[in-house]
Amino acid sequence: MTWDITEIQKWDWKKHPFGGTIKDPGNSRKFKTGGWRAFRPVRDENKCTQCLICYVFCPDSAIKTKDDKIIEIDYSFCKGCGICAQECPLDAIRMCDETKEQS
Amino acid sequence: MNSLIKTAALVGTDAVAEAMRQINPDVVAAYPITPQTAIVETFSQMVADGLVKTQMIAVESEHSAMSATIGAASSGIRAMTCTSSQGLALMWELLYIASGLRLPIVMPNVNRSLSAPINIHCDHGDSMGARDSGWIQLFSENAQEAYDNTIQAIRIAEHPDIQLPVMVLMDGFIISHSIDRLDLQDDTSVQKFIGSRNPAYSLLDSQNPTSVGTFDSLYGYFFEFKRQQEEGMINALNVIQEVGNEFGTLFGRSYGLFETVGMEDAEYAVIATGSAAGTIRMEVEHLRSSGVPIGMIKLRSFRPFPAKQLAELLSGLKAVAVFDRSDTFAGHMGGPIFIELRSSLYDLEKKPLTINYVYGLGGRDLSEKLVKKAAGELMETAQNGFVRQTVNYLGLRE
Ligand code: SF4
Ligand code: SF4
Numbered sequence: 001m002t003w004d005i006t007e008i009q010k011w012d013w014k015k016h017p018f019g020g021t022i023k024d025p026g027n028s029r030k031f032k033t034g035g036w037r038a039f040r041p042v043r044d045e046n047k048c049t050q051c052l053i054c055y056v057f058c059p060d061s062a063i064k065t066k067d068d069k070i071i072e073i074d075y076s077f078c079k080g081c082g083i084c085a086q087e088c089p090l091d092a093i094r095m096c097d098e099t100k101e102q103s
Numbered sequence: 104m105n106s107l108i109k110t111a112a113l114v115g116t117d118a119v120a121e122a123m124r125q126i127n128p129d130v131v132a133a134y135p136i137t138p139q140t141a142i143v144e145t146f147s148q149m150v151a152d153g154l155v156k157t158q159m160i161a162v163e164s165e166h167s168a169m170s171a172t173i174g175a176a177s178s179g180i181r182a183m184t185c186t187s188s189q190g191l192a193l194m195w196e197l198l199y200i201a202s203g204l205r206l207p208i209v210m211p212n213v214n215r216s217l218s219a220p221i222n223i224h225c226d227h228g229d230s231m232g233a234r235d236s237g238w239i240q241l242f243s244e245n246a247q248e249a250y251d252n253t254i255q256a257i258r259i260a261e262h263p264d265i266q267l268p269v270m271v272l273m274d275g276f277i278i279s280h281s282i283d284r285l286d287l288q289d290d291t292s293v294q295k296f297i298g299s300r301n302p303a304y305s306l307l308d309s310q311n312p313t314s315v316g317t318f319d320s321l322y323g324y325f326f327e328f329k330r331q332q333e334e335g336m337i338n339a340l341n342v343i344q345e346v347g348n349e350f351g352t353l354f355g356r357s358y359g360l361f362e363t364v365g366m367e368d369a370e371y372a373v374i375a376t377g378s379a380a381g382t383i384r385m386e387v388e389h390l391r392s393s394g395v396p397i398g399m400i401k402l403r404s405f406r407p408f409p410a411k412q413l414a415e416l417l418s419g420l421k422a423v424a425v426f427d428r429s430d431t432f433a434g435h436m437g438g439p440i441f442i443e444l445r446s447s448l449y450d451l452e453k454k455p456l457t458i459n460y461v462y463g464l465g466g467r468d469l470s471e472k473l474v475k476k477a478a479g480e481l482m483e484t485a486q487n488g489f490v491r492q493t494v495n496y497l498g499l500r501e
Contacts, residue, residue, distance in 0.1 A: 008324075011324075012327075013324075013326075013327035013328075013330040013331060014331070014334075016324055016327055016331065017303070017304070018205040018266055018303065018328075018331060019203060019205035019206070019266075019315070019328065020203070020204070020316075020317045020319055020324070020328050021204075021313050021314065021315055021317070022313060022315075022317050023304065023311075023313055025312050025314045
């Protein structure tokens with residue numbers, strides 16, 4: 001785990017490992033995917049029973065918990081896929097259009 | 104020379120299978136297609152007889168053959184496959200993945216025309232279509248060269264400055280199914296020559312895990328990776344020559360980017376590749392013996408294209424005739440070798456006149472008579488100082 005890619009945007013073409021191989025797997029934390037989002041999941045804390053179904057289903061591990069309770073949806077990784085809203089048994093998550101509503 | 108030589112009479116496909124036996128690849132994944140089938144047929148018999156340690160994967164298509172080969176090569180081992188024509192076409196998207204992932208896969212391709220109409224015989228339309236896929240492409244003139252190229256291809260592909268896949272090309276039926284006399288080196292010398300693969304990364308190295316086949320988007324480094332691939336091709340120009348020289352020192356048959364006949368004093372020249380070089384060489388040597396200042400270049404490496412080296416050789420010549428066993432269908436631009444050679448000559452101050460002969464499509468024979476006709480027109484062009492017709496179809500019913 002010594003591969004330092006903090007300056008990767010400044011690397012010239014010769015510096016990259018051949019073929020797009022990633023020498024240090026598990027670095028997806030450094031790859032923020034929140035910018036892909038068109039719809040933002042907003043959780044209604046009054047409806048939510050903390051069943052954690054959304055947490056299990058989120059493909060980006062963007063739903064953060066602490067002591068078995070949801071503390072936040074991390075918008076720097078949430079791609080807005082809407083799976084959490086679809087799976088929530090109580091419809092406690094609403095998908096808001098990023099271009100229209102500010103939550 | 105310290106390598107033992109065994110002289111044999113083999114068809115081209117068996118010569119390649121013999122090279123593969125000596126290479127002893129870890130994995131071969133392949134699917135039958137005429138005229139390549141005989142390579143894998145012979146090789147799978149060798150696997151069944153325990154002559155190699157290769158794991159043979161019988162797949163359901165060429166798409167799967169290349170996919171399995173890519174997966175195997177990613178684990179850091181030696182993986183090979185073979186194909187022809189429609190099979191190569193079915194591998195298309197994987198060809199780019201193999202080169203993009205920088206996997207040193209070696210694949211003999213027995214050149215055969217592409218449908219339609221269906222035709223199982225030789226032309227170079229299949230591999231020429233893959234000329235921008237990032238694969239090194241080496242042509243062979245006969246079974247000896249197909250054998251030698253397959254062995255050298257391992258070294259070229261795996262060279263740390265290259266790390267690119269290599270296609271070893273040989274003409275369908277003319278080379279693949281004709282019995283030819285050739286010299287085979289002993290197993291130990293071949294093994295020593297190719298050495299072992301030393302990959303930078305391996306998918307199976309659990310101590311140093313890597314991710315292969317990663318996603319790269321708009322803000323990523325795709326452009327940088329493609330530039331690296333081109334650098335590998337540029338480096339291949341030297342490495343192909345180095346490996347060819349070393350092969351010559353050890354085994355007595357030297358190779359380069361191309362071979363020349365009489366170019367020292369030639370006033371005009373013919374460029375060809377593949378099995379046609381044999382027929383053309385005979386005519387060129389015949390003409391030279393009667394004092395005609397004609398020369399010949401047999402192109403071995405089409406990818407990378409030795410543009411600079413060819414331009415140096417052709418500077419100051421009066422005329423050049425390029426033989427292409429495929430067409431580009433670009434609207435009278437001529438065949439691929441012609442287009443690239445003309446581009447290579449552009450910066451020369453003293454450019455030769457250029458003529459193109461598209462010949463042999465769908466396996467049509469290139470007879471001595473046709474070569475004589477083209478050579479006559481080349482001489483006439485050189486004497487007249489102008490080109491009557493740039494793109495010509497040699498052997499076409501007109
Ligand atoms: S929208 Fe998709 S990515 Fe975002 S929190 Fe919900 S499940 Fe996860
Ligand atoms: S699935 Fe719905 S109810 Fe369950 S934790 Fe998530 S938001 Fe709350």
